[in-house]
Every structure is written in C-alpha cells, then in structure tokens.
Amino acid sequence: MAELLALDKVTAGYGESIVLEDVSFTMNEGDSLALLGRNGVGKTSLLVTLMGLTRLHKGSIRWGGADIARVPTYKRSRSGLGWVPQERHMFPSLTVEEHLTVVARPGPWTLAKVYEIFPRLHERRANMGNQLSGGEQQMLAIARALMTNPRILLLDEPMEGLAPIIVQELVRVIRRLVADEGMSVIVVEQHARLALSLTSRAIVLDRGRIVHDSDSASLLADGEKLDRLVSVA
Numbered sequence: 001m002a003e004l005l006a007l008d009k010v011t012a013g014y015g016e017s018i019v020l021e022d023v024s025f026t027m028n029e030g031d032s033l034a035l036l037g038r039n040g041v042g043k044t045s046l047l048v049t050l051m052g053l054t055r056l057h058k059g060s061i062r063w064g065g066a067d068i069a070r071v072p073t074y075k076r077s078r079s080g081l082g083w084v085p086q087e088r089h090m091f092p093s094l095t096v097e098e099h100l101t102v103v104a105r106p107g108p109w110t111l112a113k114v115y116e117i118f119p120r121l122h123e124r125r126a127n128m129g130n131q132l133s134g135g136e137q138q139m140l141a142i143a144r145a146l147m148t149n150p151r152i153l154l155l156d157e158p159m160e161g162l163a164p165i166i167v168q169e170l171v172r173v174i175r176r177l178v179a180d181e182g183m184s185v186i187v188v189e190q191h192a193r194l195a196l197s198l199t200s201r202a203i204v205l206d207r208g209r210i211v212h213d214s215d216s217a218s219l220l221a222d223g224e225k226l227d228r229l230v231s232v233a
C-alpha cells in the first residue's frame, strides 16, 4: 500500500507554546489509527496540526507524497483530509441535505451512498441543522466529510456525549468504513477500548509525545498497560 501520511519529528503548538514534540509516524492507504491519551495531552492538537491550524516549529508533514507545511487549511481539505472536529459546526439555516450537497465533490461517496449508511439522515433530510439531536449532528458531521470524498477521515471524539444506542450506530458505521470501504482513518477517542476495537494500530500520547505505538489488538489485550497509559491515575 502507498504511503498516505508521514510525520517526521513534528514539534508544533499555539504561538510560542509547544504542545506536540518530536511526533513521528507513517500511515499507508487504508490504515486505521486510534490516537489515545489522557485529557489535554495533544490529541486534538495533532489533528489540528494536520489541518494546518497550529504553528509548526520543527519537523515535516508529508501528505500524499508532498510536504504540506505551507499549504493552507482549505487546500488540505480539498486534497483529501476529511476533518470532523469535536464541535460539529452545523448551520441552523441549512437542511440536512443542503449540508451534504454544498460540500460534495466527485468520487464514490454520493448522496445516495451516504444516506444508505446513515438511514436516519435520509429520514431527516428536510430538517434544519438546529433541529437535530446530538447524535444526528454527529452523523451529519461524518456524512458531510464523506461527501467531500476524502482520502482519510480525522474523527475527533466522535462518540463524545452520545447515548449508547447512537454510539452503537456510529461504531457500526466506522467499522464498515474501515473494514469494508478500506477508508483510512485516525480516531481520537476517550473510550480507548472502543477505539482499539475499531482500528488496526494505536498511538498513545502523553504531554505531546508518543509514549506507545503498537497494533491495536495487542494493546487491547494488555489491559494493565492500557490503563496505565490512558486512565486518569
């Protein structure tokens, strides 16, 4: 499989303050990565850095074979980085369907295919963004990213604050994306075991540095180590 993303000794932060240090990893097409760690260790900042919204102090980010250090956010998005931020950013005055069609780009993900994996969005297609439950908003946020036909999905805590039944629905969708559609994903999750069950590889951050990098199954099997790495002691 071809290399998709490669971070080499990335040190980045907000202005002068550094929140990621010496972060290196590579992903190939179709890889799925769980990005884990306690609160405030830099998981969101890593996704934000991929989107070009932090200051890159040192290191390089190669995306699709090219260095993107100087590429602005909108171009990163256009080149296939499908970011689903924690704040879902729905537009109160747009319908579900309008949210999807305004961002559509050519590729395998069409309105019909997105509605097929999110039947609930099809039911709600004429509803406004502010008439949706939290779970429906999260589905729409993921569906909207899929409509851009991304080469990778960056999911920032997709299950946060959602009812168990909605979590189950999202797990089903993410599993399908990874296993059946071969979609490359990075999932940031507080629910570490859930994220590990969805992905093939896991990276754990602590205070902005990678402190663990392995396949997801072996970390899932070592409960003691997992708790040591991610639970709030």
Ligand SMILES: Nc1ncnc2c1ncn2[C@@H]1O[C@H](COP(=O)(O)OP(=O)(O)OP(=O)(O)O)[C@@H](O)[C@H]1O
Pocket: 014, 017, 019, 037, 038, 039, 040, 041, 042, 043, 044, 045, 046
């Ligand atoms: N916009 C910002 N400006 C300055 N500092 C920030 C900003 N966003 C985050 N930080 C700081 O960067 C560090 C890492 O935060 P980040 O949100 O990336 O961690 P996280 O692992 O995603 O945590 P959480 O699970 O709580 O979302 C924290 O110290 C945080 O206070």
